Amino acid sequence: MAFPRHANHSGAAQNPAGLATGTLSIPELVANNIAEVAPAIASVFVFAAIVGAAGVGTPFVILIATIGFACHVNSTAEFSRVSPSAGFYATYCARAFGPRTGATIAGGYLLAMFVFYTAVFFQIGVWVNTVVQRSFSFDLPWWVAALVLEAIVMALLLRGVKISVLAAVSLFAIEATLLFVCAIAMLVTSWGHINGAGFNPANIKNGASGFGLGFVLAIFLFLGASGSSPLAEEARNPRRALPRAIWAATGAAFFIYLFMAWAMVVGLHGSPSRLAGAEFPFLGATIAAASPLQYLLYFAAFTSAVGVLFGTGNAGSRVLFNSARDGLFPELMTRVLPVRRTPWAAISIPIVLAMIATLIVGGLVGAGNAFNYTATLATDLFMVVFIVTNIATIPYFWRQHRDEFSWIRHFAVPILGVIAFGYPLYESVLPSQAPPYNWFGIAVIAAYAIAFFWALARGHQIGDMGTRLADDAPVPVAAR
Numbered sequence: 001m002a003f004p005r006h007a008n009h010s011g012a013a014q015n016p017a018g019l020a021t022g023t024l025s026i027p028e029l030v031a032n033n034i035a036e037v038a039p040a041i042a043s044v045f046v047f048a049a050i051v052g053a054a055g056v057g058t059p060f061v062i063l064i065a066t067i068g069f070a071c072h073v074n075s076t077a078e079f080s081r082v083s084p085s086a087g088f089y090a091t092y093c094a095r096a097f098g099p100r101t102g103a104t105i106a107g108g109y110l111l112a113m114f115v116f117y118t119a120v121f122f123q124i125g126v127w128v129n130t131v132v133q134r135s136f137s138f139d140l141p142w143w144v145a146a147l148v149l150e151a152i153v154m155a156l157l158l159r160g161v162k163i164s165v166l167a168a169v170s171l172f173a174i175e176a177t178l179l180f181v182c183a184i185a186m187l188v189t190s191w192g193h194i195n196g197a198g199f200n201p202a203n204i205k206n207g208a209s210g211f212g213l214g215f216v217l218a219i220f221l222f223l224g225a226s227g228s229s230p231l232a233e234e235a236r237n238p239r240r241a242l243p244r245a246i247w248a249a250t251g252a253a254f255f256i257y258l259f260m261a262w263a264m265v266v267g268l269h270g271s272p273s274r275l276a277g278a279e280f281p282f283l284g285a286t287i288a289a290a291s292p293l294q295y296l297l298y299f300a301a302f303t304s305a306v307g308v309l310f311g312t313g314n315a316g317s318r319v320l321f322n323s324a325r326d327g328l329f330p331e332l333m334t335r336v337l338p339v340r341r342t343p344w345a346a347i348s349i350p351i352v353l354a355m356i357a358t359l360i361v362g363g364l365v366g367a368g369n370a371f372n373y374t375a376t377l378a379t380d381l382f383m384v385v386f387i388v389t390n391i392a393t394i395p396y397f398w399r400q401h402r403d404e405f406s407w408i409r410h411f412a413v414p415i416l417g418v419i420a421f422g423y424p425l426y427e428s429v430l431p432s433q434a435p436p437y438n439w440f441g442i443a444v445i446a447a448y449a450i451a452f453f454w455a456l457a458r459g460h461q462i463g464d465m466g467t468r469l470a471d472d473a474p475v476p477v478a479a480r
Contacts, residue, residue, distance in 0.1 A: 019086070019233045019318070020341035021470075023162050026241045029228040032165045033249030035172035036224025036311025039256045040179050040304035043282045044297065045123050046221055047264060049372055051281045054214035055205030055272050059198035059261040064211075065218030066254045068420030069225070072386045073250045074413045075393040076226045077243035082401060084238035084470040086322040088230045088315075089385050094466025095400070096392035100455050102465040105385055106323045107451025110350075112381030113316040115374050116223065117354035120312060121146045122362060122371035124305040129367075130280075131298040142367045143359055150355060153309040157347050160340040161234050161314060168310040171303040176256070178300035182282075183260050185289040186267030198265040205272070212427025213376075213437075219424070220379045221257055225250045227311045230318035232470035239471075317346040326468065327461035328454075373436060380428055380444050383421045390417035 024032070047058065054061045076092075085091035087102070089109050094102020125142030128149075132140040157164050187194065197203055204210050226246045232238040260282065267285030268274040278284030287294050321343040324333030333346045362370045397410040405411075429441030455462060 018341065019321070019336065019343070020161060021233050022236050023234045024165060024228070024231060024241075025236055026244055028165050028169065029231065029235055029241055029245035030248045030252075031169040031172060032231070032311060032314075033225055033228050033245055034176075034252050035168035035307040036227035036315070037222060037249065037253045037256075038175075038224065038304040038308035038311075039253065039260070040175040040297070040300040041123055041127065041302075041308065042221050042304070043179065043257070043260045043264075044280050044301045045127065045371065046217060046375065047261060047282050048278075048280050049375065050214045050217045050261075051275050051278075053205070053217060054210045055203065055275060056197055056265060056270055057201060057204030057210070058214065058275075059258060059265060060201050060204065061211060061214040062218045062221070062257050062261050063199065065215050066222070066250075066258070068215070068417065068424075069219060069222045070250060070254075071413050071417030071420050072390060073226065073246055074409060075390045075417060076229060077246045078393060078397070078409060079389070080226075080229050080232070080242035080246065081239055082397075084229075084232035084235070084242055085466075085468060086230050086233050086318040086470065087326065087466070087468065088232075088319050088322075089389050090319065090323060090326075091466050091468070092389055092396070093392045096396035099462045099465035100452075101388075103323075103326075103328050103455035103458065103462045104448065104452045105388055106319065106328055106465070107454055108381060108448050109385050110316065110320055110323070111447045111451065112378050112385065113312065113319070114350060114354055114357075115378040115381060117312060117316070117351065118358045118361065119371055119374035119378055120305065120308055121150060121354065121358040122367045122374065124149055124309070125358075125362070126367045126371060127301055127305060131302070135295070135298070143362060146358060147355060149306060150309060150351060153306060153313060154348060154351050157310065157313045157317070158337065158340070158342050158344055160342055161231065164310045164314060168307045171307040171310075175300040175304040175307070178296045179256070179260065182286045182289070182293050182297050182300075183263035185293055186263040186285050189289040190266050190269060193269045194266050195270065197270045198262050209427065212424050213433075215424040216376055216379050216383070216428045219383065219421075220375050222250065222253055223379070223382060224308060224311050224315075225253055227315045230315045230322075233318075235470070313347060313351065316350060317343050320346040320350065322468065323465075326465045327463070328458055328465065376428065376437065377440055377443060380425060380440055381447055383425045384444060384448060387418050387421050387425070390414040390421075 050058050079092040083095055090102045090106035093105040125146035128145035129140055129142040132138050228245050229242055235241045264282045264285045267289055275281050286297050320333055323329055335345045336343050393410055393414040397405050431438045
């Protein structure tokens with residue numbers, strides 16, 4: 001299947017205004033990716049879940065997860081270089097396997113993003129509740145903070161991509177500085193306990209099972225590293241900017257997470273009981289190093305959580321906007337504000353629905369449990385997208401870009417990516433997992449079945465899926 005550089009989209013829902021093209025520079029895209037990774041809130045919250053699965057071996061699990069994710073980043077960066085698109089994975093897979101596959105991946109990705117939204121809401125709510133309790137001995141309901149902050153973030157997202165990205169970048173600068181202060185304090189005060197125990201696979205709790213679940217949670221750490229790719233139409237020179245932004249953000253996230261995990265294990269003296277006994281091990285290590293530093297970490301994690309809301313809100317809304325423009329969803333999702341050029345419906349409707357889902361699920365199982373469940377399920381759903389995208393790299397570059405086909409970049413590394421995600425996904429969805437994780441395999445199959453049958457139902461309306469690249473963006477506007 002050949003795809004023209006500038007395609008005729010007569011079958012898709014059209015929007016005469018379009019997005020604000022040419023708005024974001026490479027540094028802004030890199031910083032937006034790192035902000036969406038949200039290293040501070042992840043070091044506090046996700047590290048706790050990984051430690052619960054892998055124990056002292058948490059740094060090793062993160063190291064292997066980084067290598068696995070890098071194999072996937074290779075495919076994402078290569079697709080972004082030749083096919084930059086607001087459709088992101090949907091466009092990539094459609095160009096390799098056809099519109100129906102692209103539409104199925106779009107549906108699966110958006111379902112995963114919806115679950116991811118709810119996980120971040122739980123993160124914020126529980127964290128603010130914890131901070132307020134520790135600081136003022138006041139029990140602020142978790143859902144109050146989640147709803148208030150998300151309403152503020154949604155308002156800024158609607159104000160324009162430039163404003164929201166700059167806000168995310170500013171928040172990241174604050175969190176990164178405070179995070180490193182805490183980690184260095186752990187190493188200084190626990191100097192005599194510095195060793196490489198965290199990188200010994202023998203120290204992984206529960207062996208292969210602990211590694212499998214820990215790997216899935218560790219992948220959750222990196223999900224925002226390519227978050228600027230759906231901003232392809234709003235990027236300057238996207239074919240050059242997006243791959244650089246993806247690799248730079250992945251490298252930065254790798255260094256930050258590995259250093260923080262190692263410092264955490266050292267700060268708790270490599271003790272399995274101390275790690276297991278801490279509700280938030282990174283916070284526990286910070287307090288053990290110097291109790292006043294906990295307040296810096298409180299603030300860093302807060303700014304981090306807000307930053308990831310900006311990143312996920314921008315990324316998910318652009319994929320939904322593009323999928324609707326390609327005929328997969330109602331035309332309402334293609335509506336943009338006339339001046340700011342932001343897709344207001346694609347931003348606000350999913351966020352409001354996610355807020356409602358958060359209140360329901362959190363009320364049923366508790367916000368802390370709900371985060372662990374939604375974070376794991378979202379990652380499982382994303383890993384299917386990653387596996388299919390890695391597979392798509394091989395035939396697409398072989399057929400469409402034979403002159404630059406590389407047996408390493410476009411064959412060997414994508415296969416390693418499939419293996420890197422396939423095994424942990426298998427371990428994560430085994431029926432032998434503790435409830436409710438033992439149902440996640442069925443949930444993943446059901447999600448993609450729904451996406452597939454929805455794509456079938458849309459029929460000829462999705463014929464343009466995968467044909468629209470960022471180069472086709474119709475209305476250039478000045479940066480605002």
